[in-house]
Amino acid sequence: MTMKPGPKYSAAVLWTLMILGFALVPVLMSSSYQLNLASHVLVWGLFAVAFNMLWGVTGMLSFGQALYYGLGAYFVGLMVEYLGSAWYLPAIGIGMLAVAATSFLLGLLVIRVGGVYFTMLTLAFGQLAWQITFKWYDFTGGDDGIQGITAPGFLQNPIAYYYFLLVLVMLSMWILKRMAYSPFGLMLRCVRQNPERVRFLGRRVRRNQLRVYIVSSLFAGLAGSLMAGIDNSIHTDMFFWTTSGEVILMSVLGGLNQFFGPFVGAVAIIIIEDIVGAWTEYWSLIIGSLIMGMVILFPKGLVGELHHLKLRMMQLKARRSE
Amino acid sequence: MRNKRLLMCLVIAILAFIVVPFCVNAEDKTIKIGAMYPMTGRAGLYGKDSVAAAEMAIDEINGKGGVAGYKIDATFTDSKVKPAYAVRVAKRYITEDEVDFLFGVVSSGVGLAVTEISQQYKTIFIGTDHASTRLTVDNFQPYYFRVSNNTFQSMTAGALYLKELAETKPWKKIAFIGPDYAYGHSQWDEIRYNLDRFGVEYEVVGEYWPKIYAPDYTSYITSILKDKPDVLISGFWGGDTVAFIKQAQAYGLFEKALYFHPDAGGNYELMSAMGAELPDGLVLGARHYNNWPDTELNRNFVQEFKKRTGRFPTYAAEGAYAGIYAIAHAVEVVGNPDDTEALVKALEGLKIKLPEDPEGFTSYIRPETHQITQVMAIGTTMPNEDFPPAKKMLGNWKIYKAEDLDPPAEYIEMKRKK
Numbered sequence: 001m002t003m004k005p006g007p008k009y010s011a012a013v014l015w016t017l018m019i020l021g022f023a024l025v026p027v028l029m030s031s032s033y034q035l036n037l038a039s040h041v042l043v044w045g046l047f048a049v050a051f052n053m054l055w056g057v058t059g060m061l062s063f064g065q066a067l068y069y070g071l072g073a074y075f076v077g078l079m080v081e082y083l084g085s086a087w088y089l090p091a092i093g094i095g096m097l098a099v100a101a102t103s104f105l106l107g108l109l110v111i112r113v114g115g116v117y118f119t120m121l122t123l124a125f126g127q128l129a130w131q132i133t134f135k136w137y138d139f140t141g142g143d144d145g146i147q148g149i150t151a152p153g154f155l156q157n158p159i160a161y162y163y164f165l166l167v168l169v170m171l172s173m174w175i176l177k178r179m180a181y182s183p184f185g186l187m188l189r190c191v192r193q194n195p196e197r198v199r200f201l202g203r204r205v206r207r208n209q210l211r212v213y214i215v216s217s218l219f220a221g222l223a224g225s226l227m228a229g230i231d232n233s234i235h236t237d238m239f240f241w242t243t244s245g246e247v248i249l250m251s252v253l254g255g256l257n258q259f260f261g262p263f264v265g266a267v268a269i270i271i272i273e274d275i276v277g278a279w280t281e282y283w284s285l286i287i288g289s290l291i292m293g294m295v296i297l298f299p300k301g302l303v304g305e306l307h308h309l310k311l312r313m314m315q316l317k318a319r320r321s322e
Numbered sequence: 323m324r325n326k327r328l329l330m331c332l333v334i335a336i337l338a339f340i341v342v343p344f345c346v347n348a349e350d351k352t353i354k355i356g357a358m359y360p361m362t363g364r365a366g367l368y369g370k371d372s373v374a375a376a377e378m379a380i381d382e383i384n385g386k387g388g389v390a391g392y393k394i395d396a397t398f399t400d401s402k403v404k405p406a407y408a409v410r411v412a413k414r415y416i417t418e419d420e421v422d423f424l425f426g427v428v429s430s431g432v433g434l435a436v437t438e439i440s441q442q443y444k445t446i447f448i449g450t451d452h453a454s455t456r457l458t459v460d461n462f463q464p465y466y467f468r469v470s471n472n473t474f475q476s477m478t479a480g481a482l483y484l485k486e487l488a489e490t491k492p493w494k495k496i497a498f499i500g501p502d503y504a505y506g507h508s509q510w511d512e513i514r515y516n517l518d519r520f521g522v523e524y525e526v527v528g529e530y531w532p533k534i535y536a537p538d539y540t541s542y543i544t545s546i547l548k549d550k551p552d553v554l555i556s557g558f559w560g561g562d563t564v565a566f567i568k569q570a571q572a573y574g575l576f577e578k579a580l581y582f583h584p585d586a587g588g589n590y591e592l593m594s595a596m597g598a599e600l601p602d603g604l605v606l607g608a609r610h611y612n613n614w615p616d617t618e619l620n621r622n623f624v625q626e627f628k629k630r631t632g633r634f635p636t637y638a639a640e641g642a643y644a645g646i647y648a649i650a651h652a653v654e655v656v657g658n659p660d661d662t663e664a665l666v667k668a669l670e671g672l673k674i675k676l677p678e679d680p681e682g683f684t685s686y687i688r689p690e691t692h693q694i695t696q697v698m699a700i701g702t703t704m705p706n707e708d709f710p711p712a713k714k715m716l717g718n719w720k721i722y723k724a725e726d727l728d729p730p731a732e733y734i735e736m737k738r739k740k
Contacts, residue, residue: 033417281361
């Protein structure tokens with residue numbers, strides 16, 4: 001029996017290509033800067049995909065995911081600063097537990113309201129966390145941030161850290177993808193499309209919303225804690241609303257309705273920002289125009305349009321063979 | 323069809339962005355400097371003045387044939403005042419562009435993040451315009467050098483000023499107002515530390531912490547009026563100073579308390595923004611003045627800058643100018659820009675005549691902290707129309723010796739132990 005290129009098969013090819021592509025970066029790179037760039041892409045990609053579980057899949061636009069991203073980062077930063085770098089790995093785990101607890105408690109509050117109220121509430125809590133970190137100078141270092149965060153042992157080697165990062169990010173993405181296409185994921189889509197009907201079918205809207213809020217926050221926290229080891233320094237910026245805004249932009253650019261859309265959006269934004277920023281001080285004008293152009297040309301997002309194109313081609317082929 | 327053409331344009335544009343940087347490879351014998359400054363937003367003017375002054379210094383040096391056979395080549399990137407972004411830029415400078423020096427930075431938060439990278443990659447970082455004492459004391463690392471004052475030096479000069487003032491015009495009660503972040507808080511800590519150190523007696527009647535970039539200070543002004551300090555110490559910078567002074571003037575605050583602003587108050591930006599509205603008798607300090615010291619070097623610097631840009635410089639400009647000359651001096655001593663350890667040694671022993679040095683004094687780097695040590699002057703606002711659009715400038719200078727301003731050894735030890 002020959003293997004037909006079905007959806008399962010092409011997904012496996014996609015995963016392999018992606019993992020292989022990222023795994024080869026340290027081998028093919030011409031300078032360690034590209035490694036740094038690839039690390040940023042991975043972390044932001046994970047953050048954006050986790051965020052999209054909330055927005056693209058469930059329809060809950062949170063403007064405060066930076067809260068969990070920052071929390072993850074600060075758990076690692078503070079524990080390494082006060083207890084030593086041996087605490088680096090435990091801090092990632094403890095940070096995730098703390099994120100889960102915080103998102104559970106806050107989730108109970110914020111998912112009681114929907115739509116724009118939900119967005120505003122998440123924004124408010126995010127800014128609250130930013131303000132506390134910013135002002136609590138003696139403990140968090142205020143706006144000076146925390147520097148000198150290094151991972152212990154062999155992870156100090158940037159290439160080792162990169163592979164550690166790659167494994168964790170790919171594993172998380174795989175979990176998220178499985179979740180997005182599981183019965184739970186289906187339920188989340190129903191919640192987005194028709195919450196009334198979900199209730200009529202005897203399912204709970206809020207409980208599912210709370211679950212996905214925790215899941216999304218958990219992986220945002222993981223992304224933040226991994227970021228601490230890339231730059232070796234963290235800042236209150238990580239809590240700021242612009243950080244939440246950035247993942248929203250990535251999701252829009254890549255395509256909301258595609259699982260990998262936000263990831264591609266993250267790749268695009270980081271690379272554009274890097275090239276344009278190196279080239280001109282009028283970066284904001286150019287990035288603005290590029291993104292505007294992309295949104296006008298590809299209203300479904302980069303991955304969305306690609307998908308659309310593939311469908312069109314298949315239709316054309318089908319029509320021709322008729 | 324139109325879509326396709328647009329798409330083509332876009333593809334070409336993106337390709338151009340990728341390809342062009344590869345074509346402009348610098349020639350061999352260059353000293354490569356990777357500079358980061360904010361070019362937009364509230365701190366944008368500081369960045370633009372720094373870039374203009376750095377380019378001016380580079381043109382002067384290259385015009386004379388460079389140093390030790392090398393020409394200076396600097397790249398400027400917008401730091402966006404975002405530490406995480408600046409870290410990425412710094413890493414790109416080091417690993418991709420292979421720069422010999424990192425340079426610049428206005429925000430101390432960005433500076434602290436970049437100094438970390440400088441240490442990791444053993445690349446020298448010349449700080450030109452961020453004032454946090456932490457960079458040269460608590461977070462000191464061997465590859466960092468700063469060529470402008472830190473807040474500790476300004477606050478020491480400030481404390482000495484207040485001590486002298488007590489002899490002629492007795493004061494007792496002080497209050498502080500400053501932006502509610504690290505820069506404001508460290509100024510307040512440092513001035514009190516120094517007042518205590520000099521045995522000055524004072525009573526604190528209030529501390530006010532408005533947010534940075536706050537538009538309205540009315541509530542703070544009314545509480546200051548209620549608390550009646552003799553001296554109001556201020557720690558604002560940039561547009562915040564202008565906004566505060568404008569609003570406080572309407573309440574007659576400056577008749578009731580002495581406005582004392584030793585670190586960033588005397589920046590030319592304030593004089594040019596307020597023109598004739600600026601009250602007389604405010605006591606201000608800054609890292610460089612357009613009308614002090616009256617030396618040939620300073621006059622030339624200010625006039626050249628004006629010729630290049632059409633405006634008079636803010637203090638950030640002189641820091642960047644000094645930074646380029648510091649690099650040039652170090653390379654001249656070592657003979658090449660590649661031997662980092664020798665350059666560190668050369669910079670540690672650096673003596674350099676700068677526009678802000680009065681006759682008979684030469685700025686030097688203190689080896690223990692890698693901090694430049696300079697004479698500081700504090701002045702009082704008075705009419706002076708030599709530097710339009712400003713109608714008032716500082717005068718009636720009080721001068722403080724460089725050696726007296728540095729943090730004492732026990733202070734450095736205490737901070738580094740933490």
